[in-house]
């Protein structure tokens with residue numbers, strides 16, 4: 467091995483050790499998982515990266531660690547205000563300077579963030595925004611000013627598949643993110659997604675004008691998860707079958723998804739009568755009741771929540787905190803079961 471390449475690999479090892487220290491210090495995780503370190507090293511070195519990782523695979527760490535490794539700002543584009551709020555709250559609890567900008571905030575809170583961004587040395591490390599905000603000329607000119615001062619270290623695009631018209635979640639405002647490369651040149655872009663077939667992947671890379679990106683694809687195999695399909699038509703009584711299944715799983719934490727609110731109420735009442743600690747959750751309940759159902763489920767006071775998809779939107783970021791995760795799709799044609807323990 468030549469002396470220069472030895473120096474280079476030593477340098478990389480030391481850099482990786484420093485990144486692991488950041489991970490341990492700020493997040494309490496002992497090692498990087500899957501391909502996180504490769505993504506982090508790529509963007510820190512200034513390279514674009516396309517990162518395909520399963521849900522819960524730890525994509526956020528790929529931009530949160532870079533944000534902690536250098537002063538300046540990491541801009542995170544996120545499609546849902548609820549997700550931004552959750553992430554920012556979790557980061558603040560860890561003492562990390564993160565904020566989000568959205569219409570749900572007071573003008574005072576927004577002004578405070580803008581003041582920090584405009585000051586000589588912003589304290590902010592992570593700024594979460596929606597794609598709609600990026601598309602406004604006022605915010606884009608603020609970004610160009612930050613960029614001109616050399617303070618924009620990375621742009622992370624979460625749920626990047628939303629940019630693709632081929633994707634199932636196409637969102638027109640994501641398309642406008644294609645101007646980021648020309649307006650903010652030389653800032654590395656990290657595109658993150660859990661759902662990208664090759665056509666979508668190509669579309670994301672082209673739309674965002676990623677240059678020679680490092681393409682990372684993690685395995686989607688999670689041996690602790692299995693799917694089982696039971697045909698409702700073939701069951702004598704689906705409610706009884708579900709009750710037996712839940713009881714046979716022991717005291718697991720579970721979600722039962724239903725298509726309709728009335729089915730949630732009906733099934734929850736049935737499970738309760740059968741001695742399963744359970745509550746319904748859907749958009750027809752007021753927010754106070756919804757959050758008390760969520761709190762009881764997270765703290766294991768309630769074992770099972772019978773919910774519409776409203777449940778996923780409100781508490782998606784808490785799933786990984788739960789020891790057992792047993793969602794069951796309880797729809798017209800079939801019942802689909804997924805069981806996992808942690809990740």
Ligand SMILES: Nc1ncnc2c1ncn2[C@@H]1O[C@H](COP(=O)(O)OP(=O)(O)OP(=O)(O)O)[C@@H](O)[C@H]1O
Nearest residue numbers: 495497498499520521522523524525526527660786
């Ligand atoms: N290296 C690691 N070691 C242990 N746990 C980790 C590691 N990296 C991330 N995690 C944890 O994994 C969980 C999921 O992480 P994260 O929310 O970043 O996943 P994600 O890929 O963004 O998921 P989603 O697709 O739902 O957005 C979090 O609780 C996080 O703290």
